[in-house]
Amino acid sequence: MKKAICPGSFDPVTSGHLDIIERAALIFDSVLVAVLHNPSKSCWLSAGRRVELLRKAVAHLPNVSVDSSEKLLADYAKEQGAVVVVKGLRAISDFEHEFQMALINRKLNPSLDTVFLTSGEHFQYLSSSMIREIGSMGGDISGFVPPVILPDLLECIHQTT
Ligand code: PNS
Numbered sequence: 585m586k587k588a589i590c591p592g593s594f595d596p597v598t599s600g601h602l603d604i605i606e607r608a609a610l611i612f613d614s615v616l617v618a619v620l621h622n623p624s625k626s627c628w629l630s631a632g633r634r635v636e637l638l639r640k641a642v643a644h645l646p647n648v649s650v651d652s653s654e655k656l657l658a659d660y661a662k663e664q665g666a667v668v669v670v671k672g673l674r675a676i677s678d679f680e681h682e683f684q685m686a687l688i689n690r691k692l693n694p695s696l697d698t699v700f701l702t703s704g705e706h707f708q709y710l711s712s713s714m715i716r717e718i719g720s721m722g723g724d725i726s727g728f729v730p731p732v733i734l735p736d737l738l739e740c741i742h743q744t745t
Contacts, residue, residue, distance in 0.1 A: 588612040588699075589666035591620045591657050594634045595627045596737055597641050598715060600707030602730050604672035607701055609645045616664055617642060619652035628716055629740060637737065641730040657685075658692035669698040674708050720745050 588608050594601060594617075608615045619634045627634070631652040638650040653660045661669065669689060671682055686698035703710075710728055719725045719741040726734055 585613045586668065587614045587616065587664070587666045588668040588670045589616045589618050589657070589661050589664065590670045591618045593622045593625055593627060593712065594619050594638055595625070595629055595712045596634060596715065596729065596740075597638050597733065598707070598710050598712055599728055599730055600672060600674070600703055600710040602641055603704045603707055604670065604701050605642060605648060606645065608670040609648050612668065612670075613647065615645075615648045615670070616666055617648060617650045618657070618660060618664075619650070620657055620660070621654050628744070633740065637733045640733050640736065643732070656692065658689045658696060661689075661696050662693050667695060667697070669696060671698060671700055672703045673700045674703045674710075 588611075590605055590608055592601065605615060605617055617638055619631050619638065629637075635650050635652050642648045642650060655663070657669065661667075669686070671686075673679060673682060682700065689696055689698060715725050715728050718728075719737065725737065729737055
C-alpha cells in the first residue's frame with residue numbers, strides 16, 4: 585500500500601493543483617493532500633478554509649484525503665505513513681527550490697522520496713497568487729479553479745475586498 589503526500593499552501597487550490605492530485609491518485613494507492621505552513625508566505629485564506637475548498641475539489645477521488653498540519657513535511661509524512669512526496673513542476677524556474685526541498689526532506693526523513701510530475705500544458709502559467717490578484721481586481725477566475733469551488737471562492741473574494 586503506497587501512500588503519497590501532496591503538500592502545499594493551496595491558497596487557493598487551482599486547476600493545476602487538481603490536475604497533479606488527480607494524476608497522483610492514479611499512480612498511488614492513497615494520496616493525502618496536506619495544507620502545510622510555508623513560512624515565506626503570508627496566506628490569504630485560513631488553513632481551515634483551504635482544507636474545506638480542497639475537500640470539495642477532490643470529492644470525486646475516493647483514494648484522496650485532505651488535512652492540514654503545522655509540522656515539518658518530513659515529520660508529518662512519517663506520522664501519516666506516507667513514503668512519497670508528489671509535487672508539480674511548472675517550469676525550470678520551479679526546479680531549483682523544489683530540488684532543494686526534496687533533498688532536505690530526504691535528509692530529515694531518509695524513507696521519504698520526492699516525485700515530480702510535470703504540470704499539464706494548460707496549467708504551466710497558473711499560480712494561486714495570480715488567481716488571488718485577478719479575483720481581487722474583479723477579473724474572471726472561472727477558467728483557473730476547479731468549477732466546484734468557484735462559488736465559495738467568489739464568496740471569499742467578496743468578503744475580503
Ligand atoms: O505551495 P507551496 O507554498 O510552494 O508549498 C510549500 C510547502 C508548504 C510544501 C513547504 O513550505 C513545506 O513543506 N512546509 C512545511 C514546513 C517544512 O517542512 N519546511 C521545510 C521544507 S524543506
